[in-house]
Amino acid sequence: MTRLGAIFNPYTHSPDEFRDAVLAAESAGLPELWIWEDCFRLSAFSTVGAALAWTESLRIGIGIAPMPLRNVAATAMEVATIERLFPGRLLPGVGHGVLEWMGQVGARVASPLTLMREYVPALKGLLAGEQVSVDGRYVQLDAVRLDYPPATPPLVYAAAEGPKTLRLSGEVADGTVLDSGHTAAEHATATAAIREARQAAGRSGAHDVVAYVVTAFGADAEARAISDVGDKPDPASRALWGEPADVAAGAREFFDAGVDDVVLLPASRGDIAEFYRAAGEVARLVTADAR
Template sequence: MSRIGTIFSPYPHPPEQLRDAARAAEDAGVEELWLWEDCFRSSAWAAAAAALAVTDHLRIGVGIAPLPLRNVAASAMEVATIERMFPGRLLPGFGHGVQDWMRQVGAKSASPLTLMHEQLPALRALLAGETVSAEGRYVKLRDVALDWPPAQAPLVYAAAEGPKTLTLAGAVADGVILDSRHTVAEIATAVDAVQAGRAEAGRAGRADVVAYVLTAFGPGAVERATAALGDREDAVDRVLAGSVSEVAEGVARFQAAGVDDVVLLPTDDVDLAAFISAVGQVTVAVPAAGGVS
């Protein structure tokens, strides 16, 4: 089933504003609130737990936490603990991390693809309650098992951008997170690469696809949204902007391209409460715009 979410960005918003944003999202009927862990702003897992604790139904996505920052066993413990406390409401995502930041903290891997290839299968196995041993380049585990695995393992997402990472994400993750600033056609190509990677790995079903889309509502929306893209001639094709109904029509186009979860990313200068309210209205309007509810 297709979903619509929004984002709490750690750039204009300090951690103490997250609880109010999470409550506002739930009150507005928004299904998912996504956040991420950029160095050196706020912890993804502490923030996710806090947002889940002040809401009853809202799902919280972590899109993403950097793989190199933590041993895979520590990541499994973080995810399992939150999942057991708030079953079915955490959407954990991981990625390579910004390489300059990883170098800055002494965690840069020589091969981010190898790191993802080793970490994500081990993480998924640990969350499934398995005992894992591995002797890879980056993941070295000896009969490791969680004492408190989740009753049901959550989907594990990978952030992906380039062709190799998109294919790998399809092979080793349960879902993929696609960053903003892409056209619908580019997203469709990425979706095809992810699903092909899953099929080549012999995995049944589809990978769940999450796509961020830079969005603005109301007067001057197009100008505000495209300003973040600089002077790109096709900037208007890389954002959603306008009235609730116009944004809903755009969401429907991304859904038709194979996106399961269209996540509306606000511009930094927005009134977050007003933006969240508008996202809730989009959720209601999308079926009328030809999208999937």
């Protein structure tokens, strides 16, 4: 099922602006608002809990929280608590984290792939209410079980970009978060690798692919969007801009590439409430087109 959301960017907006942005997103009719946890900016779980408490229907995605920063049992407790308080509205994701930052806090691991291979299945098992024991290189659990697992475990997403991580995400996670700055064709290659790996691992059911896409509305939208993409080849194919109908049409290229959830990343300059209002209209157009 095709979906559309938007992002609260911690590089262009501070925590002081978060509440107004969340309320603007729900008022605009956005189905989803995504945040991410970069050192040393916004905390993932505190912001998500606040956002869910302020709103009634908005789903909040974490794309992502770095695995090295938290013991997997602590992450499971955070996710389970939020899911029990606000059932069905959390989209939790984890990832490697920026290696330099992980080194700054003494949490850098020698093999991020090994960490993901151990961490994500353990997190999923805990959220499913299972008793989990792991004696891994980075994850050690001795008969750990949550007292209050969620009634329905949420999908667990993993961030991925390189070929090995894309395949591993397909093997162990329920969904994948793909970063911005890529073309629809590049996402088609990524989604194919994810789903091939999932099938090879013998996993059934769908795998939910989320892709961030730089987007701009209003005055100078094309220039602002392309500027944010940076010095990559053919930058115009890596961003969306224009009126809501233009953005909805462009988003369809990413859906056709195998992406399930296009999440609009606001270009650096512009009013966030206005962006969410336009993004809400894009979401309505996408939903109507999918019917």
